[in-house]
Amino acid sequence: MSARKIVIGIIGMPASGKGTVADYLQKTHSTPKLRFSDALSTILERLHLEKTRDHQITLSEVLRETCGEDILSRAIQIGIQKSPSPVIVVDGVRREGDITTLKEVADFHLLGVDAAAETRYERAKKRAEKPEEANQSFEDFLKLDQRSTELTTRELMKQASMTFDNNGSFEHLYEQIDQYLSAIGITKNEA
């Protein structure tokens, strides 16, 4: 009988540092990263639609409406089952349904990451991961926090086993991650 996989779900408001946590885990623990938005990005590409956050949210709503609330969770379940790694990171957990579905296929840990709105806004501008991020105003950025996909995030973060404070430096964030992981028995790669 094979051991159940471990899934680390990362939850946080836009530009709080979810990707940073996932990248760090990948580097130090070789955990592959899956995002609920992977399937959305591929579909937007095929439909020749710009991969803006707005389009991702709309497409996500379209898919949930036509194919059921847990559609993106199911797609990721399959991704988890197909992955050869025993520990997998899922970036961008947003709904109760996401958590339920991930718990169905793995030993699940919800980790939150948070930072002040102004800090997140500045970081979003710098990284410009999505086309519109470089030039948006603080007001527009805050509006995104109110979109359907983010409203549940704050509430759900309360369920996290641990929420990392990402208002400071990378080192400060990494220290917190290392501490938590060794506490739950997940070992680092050999140096």
Place this chain on the structure above:
Amino acid sequence: MSSPFIIGLVGTPGAGKSAVTDYIIQTYGGSQFRFSDYLSHVLQKMNITKSRENMIKLSVILRKEFGEDLFSHAVASDALRSEDELVLVDGIRRPEDLAAFRPLPNFKLVAVNADAKIRYDRIKHRGEKVGETDMTWEAFETTERAPTEITIPEAMTYADFVIMNDGGVEELHTRIDEIMKEIGIAKK
């Protein structure tokens, strides 16, 4: 690299669109792009059953949210990037599907039609989809009025060429050759 010549196909069920496409590709070369492939891809990516019902549901809501010409632009973008000299675009059903194609200088729309009774007989004999062999005339007429089919006559009014496919295979091929000659495409 120059853009390919694009031939769009629109037609009523059982008129013989597949026969037209097959003959053109066999005789003139080229590749095919289908509107339905773009929907299939979405369903496949999300591991959703590719049922007719799901395809229609998804198509309606995607167009509502992203524009009625969503698929027109997606298909056109890919078709124009093709390395082939000739591209067939299949599955045009409504005027909005033509939005990205009509402005192109190297695009022609070909409508494929036939007498309703002839189309009905063909559908019954080919039994391509479940239930087609037993289809009654009334059921056939009802499908013609389905949301996905009812816009086809209007789309056909934009055609540059019409093929009335009431005869046999030879006649069909002759008519296709006529059209290709007029467009200026040589056999391969």
